[in-house]
Amino acid sequence: MKKFTKKFSFNGFGQLTIPLIAIALLVVFNLIRDPGFFSIGISHNSNGNAVLSGNLISIINGASELAILAMGMTLVTAACGGQDISVGAAAAIAGSVFVKVLKTSSSISGVTVILAFLCACVVAMIFGSFNGTLVAVFRIQPMIATLILYTCGRSIAYWINGGATPTVTSSIVNAIGSFIPGIPVPTPVIIVVVMGVLFWLLFHFTSLRLFTQSVGINGSAARLNGIDARFIKLLSFIILGVCVAVSGCIGVSRLGLINHETLLLDVEMDTILAVAIGGNNLGGGKFKLSGSVIGAYVIQMLTITLYAMKVSSTDVKAYKAIVIILLVVIGSPVIKEKFSRFLARLSDKRRKVSVKGAEE
């Protein structure tokens, strides 16, 4: 009997249920609206490469920076129970450093690009540890701690290139922002996959996930089990710093220039939203990176859908807000609880019917 009950009882929502349903609904909605919306074609870009094109590709491509930032943000959220609102400003700094290094070298080769990227990484990690120190050592609320860099980050980015918005003309940088010759998939998408794999390796070959979740759920118990909570929190900010540098460099490469005022503007709020839509608790604890990545694609698909429906860019934000309210409310504990109770009752009825049937 016990086994029987177990088999038929409802196990509650998986963390990914809501974001996946959201994606599915958006896909269905678009297909009904325009059956050809997701058709993927092959076109030739200005360099004469055969590349994939279509709405789906531009959605996935366009969400790359957001997806990468969301991965890092998930880790910070899980460990610290708060969010970093300075990622956009920090990405502008990283992008500026990237351009500065490229500009100072006489010719741009593969090696200089890698060097420039590493410099951007180091700078972003330093700013990450600044945030991390405020949060982990001085126990300042993450939002307040990162407000500092949020406020001054773009000014720092301005100083790095002396107030100019220099352009970079290099086929390598161009390839990072668009396509590598011979490969039809946009490079930013490949970078997202690489980052995803790196995170997977990180969680597979270290116990960072267990430690981060422990610190996020119960810091006091984690400490008494020998986990250095401060280090874990600091580390999460440093890892986010790497994500910031990567997305900053992608952003610069797309345009071939650094505009410290507009690069990844307002991305921090979308990033936090992606983490939330992904079903992660913004109060810290258990987390799923995949949820946040899906969340990023939900946001991007929503934006592109609205644009495709000829909603003007000033109105998009309002419509986006409506959909997001729906997603967040449906994902709230209250609705989840109600829904699982409903399903439980449903399976109960089914069981009663089947028992009756068996008796007859």
Added chain:
Amino acid sequence: MQEEYLLTMRRIEKRFPGVLALNGVDFTLRDGEIHALMGENGAGKSTLIKVLTGVYQMDGGEIRLEGKPMVIHSPQDAQKKGISTVYQEITLCPNLTVAENIFIGRGKGVWVRQKSLEKRADEILSKLGIPARSTQLLGSCSLAVQQMVAIARAVDMNCKVLILDEPTSSLDDKEVNRLFDLMRDLKSRGVGIIFVTHFLDQVYAVSDRITVLRNGELVGEYLTEELPQIQLVSKMIGKELEELSSLSETEEKKTEEKEILYEAEGLSSTEALPFDFAIRRGEVNGFTGLLGSGRSESVRAIFGADKVTGGTVRINGKPVKISKPVDAMKHGIGYLAEDRKRDGIIAELSVRENIILALQVMNGMFKPISRSESEAFADEYIKVLNIKTASRETPVGSLSGGNQQKVILARWLLTHPDYLILDEPTRGIDVGTKLEIQKLVLKLAEEGVSVTFISSEVEEMLRTCSRLIVMRDRHVVGELTGQDLNQTQVMKTIAGGEA
């Protein structure tokens, strides 16, 4: 027949995913009665209380209050209908005054006259004989008085049924007696009181009737005077008590010959005054003393849980430095903290993850325990310690208190410690599990593990420890061994008679 009961609960059923938490349980309460609700952890006591207070909705059954059937939608609803609960943890606001706490959230309008509230509060307090002033900050009262204020609040809300859920677990004897006086007083006013506790003595001191639950089912309802204590225990754990008595007979504890494992001289921390301490291999000793005597602070200093400020420590004769928990763990010390919820479990993580946590920390971040390995560890300890859980992937927070404690024990056992510190491992858990833990301690000692055991129940310590360090006012005031290990001597030393 129905009319004489204040409250009747009939055939109450409550199902959680995969578990039938209450299976047709009956419970009745009469006017002016103190009715103890007893059972092991996981027996269904809390679930029954939560159904009655509207925290959970029942899946079947019927509740009648004064003969009238009723449905309870929420805790607020329960309170409105005359069912009030006072929980183990004080749920009032310590930074408000007593008067404000009594009336908070009950004002009819925005404007309340402070003075009239205070006057009313004083009336209630004096009527119930609670030693507090209405203008005092609640936080400045002792825990017992805070508890009583919570009761006063409930009583003033016209409650017919008062539920006291483990009200005494953080009170000392004097405070407990004061609380009992208040309970008897309320009883004489016709209030029906449901008393949930783990302390058997208290049940016999104050209750009229006892209802026993086991595994979500009703075992029976008894008049307190007709149910001897020993029978109550056997009804609760569902087995005969020979084991219990046989355990207390294994009195001979041999340790003297073994070498010293751990030795501290003048050890102090931010919370503990300097003290000397040593333990031999395979020895079980204990720190005893009243709450606040410094016993927990001392063991925390040994483990490096608080910042260590001085002293020398030797393990196996070699000087070592232990300044944070991970140092202690690397030297083979495990520590089960006093507050299970705050310092022990990682509630949302699974039983498996909770079990491997300490071992993983010792292995280091770059040597993760593989999934299959961790599953094997979890399965092994779930079996060895008889942990009752739906599966190894169940979040540990959804287990009963005793089983949570076993998970933490498993966590430390998995690190194969040489020296295990158990601070109140049996607090708030059921008799059966208590016994299992005591047995485990003795078994570990036999295998050569040294154990330091702290318990509020002196009897339990006498049963397991071969040496007791007695503390008073943050100082070690005595050490008892051999002949001196008896209740009277311990009490005398604690009280300072012959220290």
